[in-house]
Amino acid sequence: MKYLDQLNRNVELEHTPKRIVSLVPSQTELLVDLGLENDLVGVTKFCVHPNHLRKQKTIVGGTKQIHLNKIKALRPDIILCNKEENTKEIIRDLEDVAPIHISDVDTIEDCLELIKMYGTIFNSSKKASELIEAIKTERQKFQSALQSTSKKKVAYFIWKNPWMVAASNTFINTMINEAGFSNVFESEARYPEIDLEDSKLKEADLIFLSSEPYPFKTKDIEGFREQFPLKDISIVDGEMFSWYGSRLLKSFKYFKETFY
Template structure:
């Protein structure tokens, strides 16, 4: 009989594995992409409707709901060995419901080191340590190169919008804010927590903001939305930002730093 292997997830919860999980459900888009880049696409039996990378994944794999609402009966019927969640993306109720079915691993990401730890954990859980190390080393190399690039660039005051009606921004205690700091973007909402709503009126006009980033997700900001915000930041450069680069914390980080370089070079 195989020896039970115990690992910890990023909430320090113990997960007891009697074998390498072969039937995986991922309830987080960036983690789905990471699994595929680790060579585990054929083991995925369930994903969310927001899992768009690789582009064909929702055609080949059962869709079990979103990140906040899931079809628990559908998940149960797929007979997963493990379900992968994230503290921010998924609710506590979702995690607890999934735990009644099988092992659940929960990630919790605020920094690049957290991201690297998650990749390493997946390598251990799914017997893909070699593949995980290759991704980790690429991210470290790209980050080192980017830090040299950004070192002497000026710090810019910035705001990062994630939603409209109501207007919402990424503030402190978020992975987005961590990446803004890496880019030497001083978040003007850094004194607020998480994803606060912002009320716009004449008194909230801010002439000191250098740039406003309108994210492509979760709200799909387009060119037409720039004018909605320009009057409140009359001197700011309004930019449509690739939200995946600023918020996806798995293998997407192998591409993010090249994107950040180009973003800065085109300001």
């Protein structure tokens, strides 16, 4: 059987995979929600949802560094990766171990496409279709509620020392817009390093400090308030802005309850 992944690479499988290694936390959560938990044999140390998974499955490293021998020993039928989360070196090292499916998710449509792909590959199309429809429903409900709301401008910080923000061509930027905001750094690409004197910060109504990948804390809010006393500064749940897959069902509810 031949499939295309989201980089238009051919993925050849002899049968429906029953031994899956996932190197992407949000994709691990998605597999569980598609009813494939029993088929997961290896996950990363960052695969925290559901929280019992790391006690029951083999931890094969992180998203940037893996234990190659552990993955080989699991004899996987397929390894699931992501263009942004995993490195080219990881992909190269794993090519001789098992077929690799690589996702590339920047938009909601990319996310829905990935869910459909997994439904097909893992013989879980019914659950995948139900999940896709549920996400579309939650998205539409939220968008309808936003129609009379004006967009506030946001700066979304993901890192400290150096300061880094989310800009265009990222799933975070997509979710900032989905949440009803505009990103003051949207004219820049990916995750630029910035200075707190950057003129774009002056445009922001809100400053969001993400809970991941850098774990911003309350003391960081206090530091920002010294420099930006008139701005609304808060820590936001990074998973709701950066995790795709089944997490989207929770994201739209989180946006409504937190910001509106």
